[in-house]
Amino acid sequence: MKNHLFNVHDVVLIMTMSQCILLALFQGLLPTQKRVAHHILTAFFVLIFINTAGTLLLWNEILQRFSLREGVLLPLILSASSLIKGPILYFYLRSICEPEFKLKLKHSAHLLPALIASILILAFNVSGEALLGVPNTGVSSTMVLYFWNSFKVIPVVYSLVCVYTIRHVGTTLMNHYSNDDMGVVWANLLVIGYMLHWSWALFTHIHGINNIDTELSDSFGIIGNYLSFIMVNLLFVYSIFYARKLIAATLQTDVKEETAASNAQVSGKKSVADNKPSDAVINSVKNGIFVDKLFLEQNITVEQFAKRVGLSSRDASHAINTHFNSNFFEFINKYRVEEAQFLLASQEHKDATILDILYQSGFNSKSAFHRFFKRITGVSPSEYRKMHLKP
Secondary structure, eight states, rough: OOOOOHHHHHHHHHHHHHHHHHHHHHHGGGOOHHHHHHHHHHHHHHHHHHHHHHHHHOOSGGGGGGGSSSHHEEEEEHHHHHHHHHHHHHHHHHHHHHHOOOGGGGGGGGGGGHHHHHHHHHTTOOHHHTTTTTTTSSSOOOHHHHHHHHHHHHHHHHHHHHHHHHHHHHHHHHHHHHTOHHHHHHHHHHHHHHHHHHHHHHHHHHHHHOOSSSHHHHHHHHHHHHHHHHHHHHHHHHHHHHHHHHHHHHHHHHHHHHHHHHHHHHHHHHTTTTTSOHHHHHHHHHHIISSSOOSSSOOOOOOHHHHHTTTOOOHHHHHHHHHHHHHHHHHHHHHHHHHHHHHOOOOGGSSOOOHHHHHHHTOHHHHHHHHHHHHHHHHHSHHHHHHHOOO
């Protein structure tokens, strides 16, 4: 075995890297309206690839002959990938929970640990050998321990935040994937899976610090590599089934929209070619609001709304624009605010938080909820509750 460049454990790392690249490429093939989420997820898998490659280069004995451990490049790669993967996972989760989520300059604050680590690595010339604890590298063991602590602790902290978030906004996720339970399972599998994997890596690190049995610590580290391999393969297999269902659902939606448009024309409902929508079209829209309460569905679009009420999207949009004097976005949010007003003034919901109220009324963004609520009522949700909720 010593004559081989890679042993079986190294092959597992290489296979993990290959799967990460496939998962990253796969994101571009999926149909989605939330392209930012797919970009972030692609970045996450690329970081896992880089981190796994860095681990292979650091620990593989045969690769020592290439002097990869002597410079600062390998520590820079490991620090960046280790300290950024947690924030990226957190941003991905937010991007699928918040329809209006966009990466902003303020989010760069999450990259400060990686930046600080990189500065320290360059300032003190921390090499790969120093990270391995090789003596006479000129780097103190305390600083080396600082790096390994940050590499292991920070991802776990972010994964715990992600688990808390996914549990706290579970209703949001269910509404985001209103007809797609597989999407919810994917988010849970991704977040909880990596929380367990990174927690194991932290446990292995703590065990290595407090025990002199290096052979056992190495075994724990190898187990962690196998856990990563299993995790990535589960995600890969699941993503294939998820993609098949997503593509099928997209095609089915297109067919249903065409059918709805045809039925609307056949039934004699007046189309947008006329200046005014027919009473039948208007009543269909009203039924969607007052009977079916479709505004409570957080991510509903005009196409989905029209399909649910048996209209073409053009007829529904025309009726909302001409009869209700509004665009679809304003139209739906107006009734969401009315629902929120009712909930805020209700004794039955007096213990509900503002966050609970905004989700129950159909909103999926705190900023949009507060903006529309104050625009329509003139006061904030908290002020409205104080004014109308009887003690």
